[in-house]
Structures are given as C-alpha cells and as structure tokens.
Amino acid sequence: MVDLKFIRENPEIVKEALKKRNTEDDLIDEILNLDEQRRAFLKEVENLRAERNKNSNLVARLKAEKRFAEADSLIEQGKEISEKIKNLESELKQIEEKLNNKLLYVPNIPDDTVPYGKDENDNVEIRRWGTPRTFDFEPKAHWDLGPELDLLDFDRGAKLSGSRFTVLKGDIALLELALINFMVDLHTKEHGYRFIMPPHLVTKETITATGQLPKFEEDLYKTTVDELYLISTAEVPLGGMHRNEVLELKNLPLKYVSYTPCYRREAGSYGKDVRGMIRQHQFDKVELFWYTTPEESNEALETLTAHAEKVLQLLELPYRVIILCSGDLGFAAAKTFDIEVWLPSYNNYKEISSCSTTKDFQARRGNVRYKTKENKLEFVHTLNGSGLAVGRTLVAIMENYQTADGKIKIPEKLIPYMGKKYIG
RNA sequence: GGAGACGUAGCCUAAUUGGCUAAGGCGUCGGUCUUGAAAACCGAUGGGGUUACACCCCGUGUGGGUUCGAGUCCCACCGUCUCCGCCA
Numbered sequence: 001m002v003d004l005k006f007i008r009e010n011p012e013i014v015k016e017a018l019k020k021r022n023t024e025d026d027l028i029d030e031i032l033n034l035d036e037q038r039r040a041f042l043k044e045v046e047n048l049r050a051e052r053n054k055n056s057n058l059v060a061r062l063k064a065e066k067r068f069a070e071a072d073s074l075i076e077q078g079k080e081i082s083e084k085i086k087n088l089e090s091e092l093k094q095i096e097e098k099l100n101n102k103l104l105y106v107p108n109i110p111d112d113t114v115p116y117g118k119d120e121n122d123n124v125e126i127r128r129w130g131t132p133r134t135f136d137f138e139p140k141a142h143w144d145l146g147p148e149l150d151l152l153d154f155d156r157g158a159k160l161s162g163s164r165f166t167v168l169k170g171d172i173a174l175l176e177l178a179l180i181n182f183m184v185d186l187h188t189k190e191h192g193y194r195f196i197m198p199p200h201l202v203t204k205e206t207i208t209a210t211g212q213l214p215k216f217e218e219d220l221y222k223t224t225v226d227e228l229y230l231i232s233t234a235e236v237p238l239g240g241m242h243r244n245e246v247l248e249l250k251n252l253p254l255k256y257v258s259y260t261p262c263y264r265r266e267a268g269s270y271g272k273d274v275r276g277m278i279r280q281h282q283f284d285k286v287e288l289f290w291y292t293t294p295e296e297s298n299e300a301l302e303t304l305t306a307h308a309e310k311v312l313q314l315l316e317l318p319y320r321v322i323i324l325c326s327g328d329l330g331f332a333a334a335k336t337f338d339i340e341v342w343l344p345s346y347n348n349y350k351e352i353s354s355c356s357t358t359k360d361f362q363a364r365r366g367n368v369r370y371k372t373k374e375n376k377l378e379f380v381h382t383l384n385g386s387g388l389a390v391g392r393t394l395v396a397i398m399e400n401y402q403t404a405d406g407k408i409k410i411p412e413k414l415i416p417y418m419g420k421k422y423i424g
Numbered sequence: 425g426g427a428g429a430c431g432u433a434g435c436c437u438a439a440u441u442g443g444c445u446a447a448g449g450c451g452u453c454g455g456u457c458u459u460g461a462a463a464a465c466c467g468a469u470g471g472g473g474u475u476a477c478a479c480c481c482c483g484u485g486u487g488g489g490u491u492c493g494a495g496u497c498c499c500a501c502c503g504u505c506u507c508c509g510c511c512a
Contacts, residue, residue: 035488045482052479053481058492071492078492246434279502371434375453375469 001364002106002188004099008035017109020326021118027106034099041092045085052081104214108361110326117325123338124325129309130318132342140406141345142398143276146172148406149424150278164266164410166277171423172394175410176284178417179390179397180259182423183286183311185385191307193257193288198237200260201228201378208238209366211332211358218267230263232392234287235384240293243366247380252370253292257387260285277391278350284390288355291368297357305337305355308387312352315411317396318342320349332358339388341396352392354384 007014007028015028043154055078062071080125151172157165168176187193207213207229212220216302221230231237238256247254262285265287274280286306292300307320312319333356340349360379363369369377407424415421 042481046473049482050480053491056491057444060493063443075492082492244487248434303501369434371452373453373471377434377470 001103001361002109003364004035004103007031007106009127014109015104017326018086018107018333020110021107021329022118022327023107024347025223027102031099031102031106034095036104037090038095038099041088041095045088047083048081048088052078055081061086073126076416093225104208104365107331108329108334108358110329110358111357113323113337114329115323115325118327119325120328123322123328126321126337128318128320128322130316130342131231131315132318132331132344135344137404139344139399139402141276142395143345144193145275145402145406145424147406149408151322151424152249154277163274164279164281166280171418171420172398175397175414175423176390178391178414179393180241180284180286182414182417183387183390184257184259186311186314187286187288187307191255191257191310192216193255194255196234196238196241197256198231198234198241198258198260199265200231202231202236202240203228206243207231209243210236210239210362210366212236215331221265231260232264233262233384234258234260235289237381238287238289239362240366242368245368247291247368247370249293249370249372252380253290253296256289258287259291259390260287261311272359276345277395280305280391283392286387286390288385288387291363291380293370294360294381297383299361300381300383301335301355301357304383304385305339308339308353308355308385311388311393312339312341314413315393315397317393317400317411321353323347329417330354330356332356334359334360334361337385343396351385351389352389352390352396355383357381357383357403388418403406 002014011028011032013088015024018024018028042277055074058073059074059078063070100228115122117123140148142152143154147154149172151169153167153169158169160167164295184195188195198407201223204213204227207220212232213229220232222228223230237260240257241253241256261282263282266281269279277283288304290297290300290304309319309321319339319341322338324330324333324338324342334357338351339353339355341352342348343350359381362382363379368380370380372378396409397411397414401411403409403422407422410418410421412422
C-alpha cells in the first residue's frame with residue numbers, strides 16, 4: 001500500500017509512477033477526492049464527539065453534586081448529539097471503506113533506479129554467468145525427453161487434473177526432491193536463512209497483505225466452504241507471518257527460506273508456454289524472504305539476488321540477470337531482478353527466479369513495524385525472491401545436462417542427494 | 425464438534441454496582457550525574473485531524489447494539505488455553 005499521506009502530498013509523483021507502469025487511470029484523483037471528503041466528515045464528527053464528551057462529563061459531575069434536574073436536561077441534549085454523530089459516522093464509514101478499497105489497488109512506486117520501459121522488451125540485462133553449452137547432437141526439449149524416458153507424464157497429469165498439470169515419476173520425482181533439499185541446505189547452512197514450513201491455505205487478510213488480493217483474485221484458487229486461498233507463492237505466508245507485529249530491531253534482518261508448492265490459475269496466460277512443464281497450475285518453489293530496515297533494504301536486494309544466483313552457479317547452469325523496467329514490474333514490487341536460466345528448447349534464457357523489494361509496501365498493508373533506535377515505530381521493508389523455482393530448475397537440468405544417448409547427467413553437487421550420476 | 429475460562433499499549437499486569445485523564449511495572453530512547461558504565465532521578469515511548477502548535481478525536485481481539493456516557497452491560501464473529509469427543 002502506498003502511504004495515503006504521501007499520495008496527498010505528492011499526487012504528481014504518484015501519478016507519474018502509475019503512468020510508468022502503464023496503469024494510468026483516474027485512481028489517484030478518486031483517492032484524493034475521497035480523502036478530502038473523508039477529512040471534511042471527520043472534522044465534523046470529531047467536533048460533535050468532543051461536544052458529546054464534554055456533555056457527558058458534565059452529567060457525571062452534576063449527578064455527583066446531586067443536581068439531577070440540570071443533569072436530566074443535559075442528557076436530553078446528549079441524545080440529540082449522539083443521534084447526529086450516528087448519522088454522520090455511517091456516512092464517514094462508507095467513504096472510508098471506499099477509500100481503503102481504492103488504496104489497495106494502487107501499485108507500488110518504482111524505485112528511482114528502475115529503468116523506464118513499456119513491457120518486458122524494455123528490461124535491461126545486468127550480467128551473464130556461464131556459457132550455453134554447444135551440443136554435438138540435436139538436444140531434445142524436456143517435453144520430448146521426459147515422456148520418452150517415462151519420467152514426465154503429461155497425459156496422466158491432464159487426466160487427473162486437466163491442462164498444466166504433470167506427473168513426475170521415478171528418478172525425476174526424486175530429482176525434484178533432491179533439488180529442494182539441496183537449495184534449502186544451501187540457504188540455511190551457507191546463507192543464514194531459517195527454514196519455515198507454512199500453511200498452504202491462508203485467509204483473505206493474509207493474502208491481501210502481500211498484494212495478491214484484491215486485484216488478482218482471478219489468479220488464485222479459493223476454497224469455497226471456508227474461504228481460504230491456496231498460496232500462489234510462499235511469499236504469502238512468509239510475508240503474513242508478522243502481520244500486526246512490532247519486530248525487534250536487534251532481530252533484523254529476519255531471513256526466511258521456505259519450500260512450498262505454489263498454486264496458480266494462470267488466468268490470462270492462455271497460449272503461453274503451453275508445452276512441457278514450464279508453466280503449471282502447481283509447482284514447487286523454494287522462496288527467500290527478508291524483513292529488514294529501510295536503510296538496509298537496497299543492499300539486501302543485491303544479497304538476496306546473489307543467494308539465488310548461487311544455486312545456479314553450483315548447478316553450473318548458465319544464466320543472466322535482468323532488471324525489470326517500470327512497465328513490467330509486479331504490483332507490489334518497487335524493484336525487481338529476474339534471473340533467467342538458459343533453456344535449449346527455447347534457445348533462450350527463461351525466468352527461473354524473481355527477486356524483489358517491496359520496500360514498505362507490504363509492511364504497510366500487513367502492518368509490520370519495528371522500533372527504530374530513536375524509539376519510533378516504523379514500517380519494515382520486505383523482500384522476496386525465488387531461490388529457485390524448482391520445476392524450472394529440473395527442466396533446465398534435463399535439457400542442459402542431457403547426453404547423446406538420451407540420458408540425463410546429474411550435476412556434481414546433486415550426486416550426494418541422488419546417489420547416482422545418471423538417470424534415464 | 426461439545427463445555428468452560430480468557431483476550432488491555434512494544435511486553436507484563438490493574439481499573440467499586442458504567443462516570444472526570446486506561447493506573448502501575450518492565451523494556452527501549454533521550455537527558456542529568458560519571459573518565460566510562462551501572463544505579464538513581466527526570467522526560468519520552470499507538471493512530472489520526474490541524475501548515476505547525478495549542479487543542480481535539482480515536483485506540484482495551486474484530487464488528488454491531490444498549491446508554492447522555494462502555495475496558496466494564498448485551499449479541500455475533502475471530503483467536504488462545506483447559507477438559508471431552510473424533511481423527512492421520
């Protein structure tokens with residue numbers, strides 16, 4: 001959530017930010033208008049409340065002095081005041097609800113260092129690592145290789161659950177588990193994260209705090225009976241854990257790593273990545289999440305991104321890092337680095353991690369604060385990043401590590417987790 | 425699922441049968457003192473309205489209600505604990 005006060009005082013900056021995101025509409029003017037109405041009503045209500053308070057205090061004093069007749073006449077006056085307050089309050093409440101709802105639809109303001117751009121074509125490459133392998137045979141895409149080796153079963157995935165579901169079988173399922181363990185080990189033992197296993201079903205309040213609701217309801221799976229939402233990323237429970245809490249400065253930064261499946265309806269991605277298991281309704285992801293101070297959050301984004309990159313380096317998978325331009329930035333993010341891994345089947349780099357700072361955007365929505373050295377309560381900054389998307393890592397290994405005789409070599413670092421050097 | 429107890433500020437704990445300003449402690453920050461620290465003492469320590477101050481409003485799990493007036497009374501919901509039931 002963007003600070004209402006900030007919008008009020010800097011409407012042009014906020015409008016400009018929205019324009020850079022291609023989300024220009026009259027949202028800001030509506031908010032300013034509602035805010036003005038709200039404050040006008042508030043003033044009136046507060047004056048009446050002050051009058052009521054004065055009145056009832058006087059009643060108490062008169063009664064104590066046994067001046068009952070005078071008290072009775074004040075009680076009559078009090079009734080009238082209360083009636084007025086009641087009416088105004090209900091109008092005020094309606095305005096406030098409208099205002100708050102609008103505020104939840106305002107995306108985060110891009111950081112100054114975010115390049116201006118319209119869409120993904122304007123993202124800027126920052127660095128590359130590794131060199132894509134040159135094959136002395138025709139490499140197969142994972143959607144061919146997987147079924148041929150009876151490791152990926154797209155047909156049965158579709159039979160069980162429809163399109164964009166896949167069954168992982170045998171060694172490839174074990175490789176998925178190995179990857180999860182490998183990533184969690186790295187982040188907990190080398191990078192100092194605390195491992196968290198959160199619920200996968202969360203309340204509306206929780207998923208609103210991280211920014212998936214209310215704007216992206218159509219992308220979420222929702223249970224009907226209890227109105228719980230399936231998480232679309234572990235960012236949701238990790239970012240919701242400290243909702244309405246005050247964190248201790250000495251405990252910051254809090255660094256959490258989590259493994260969860262992620263459930264996404266992928267509404268609006270029809271025709272995108274339809275082959276194979278690049279884009280699924282359910283996929284595993286190891287997620288990194290930070291709670292930190294405003295002073296340290298810029299550097300934290302670099303560190304978090306480096307932690308995600310480390311996974312690819314250890315697996316010796318070529319990748320590049322790009323910074324998202326303003327037009328491609330996610331709703332809650334102020335700045336995002338995407339890590340893209342080399343995929344032979346795409347003959348290109350493909351997103352495997354997205355590392356973002358939301359600054360105080362999520363903390364404001366979730367009311368997560370900390371006490372500064374000066375003893376002030378302030379919103380923390382939150383960051384999140386995939387470390388990594390496990391399914392896509394699996395695909396990258398299958399494609400990049402395939403052999404001429406149609407097998408898959410296991411990356412050096414994963415051999416201890418797999419107990420073998422080849423599968424297939 | 426059933427029964428009971430409970431929910432107060434960053435934390436812990438008070439508040440006659442509804443009545444003036446939610447008291448006190450701890451922690452934290454600032455100050456006095458000190459070579460430095462501790463102790464002691466003083467002050468500060470939720471949100472909002474007002475350009476800012478003065479001032480005012482709100483804030484006792486959430487939302488309603490009763491009342492001139494609600495931490496206190498009533499209703500619903502959420503959560504925690506205890507016991508019972510069911511269950512991998």
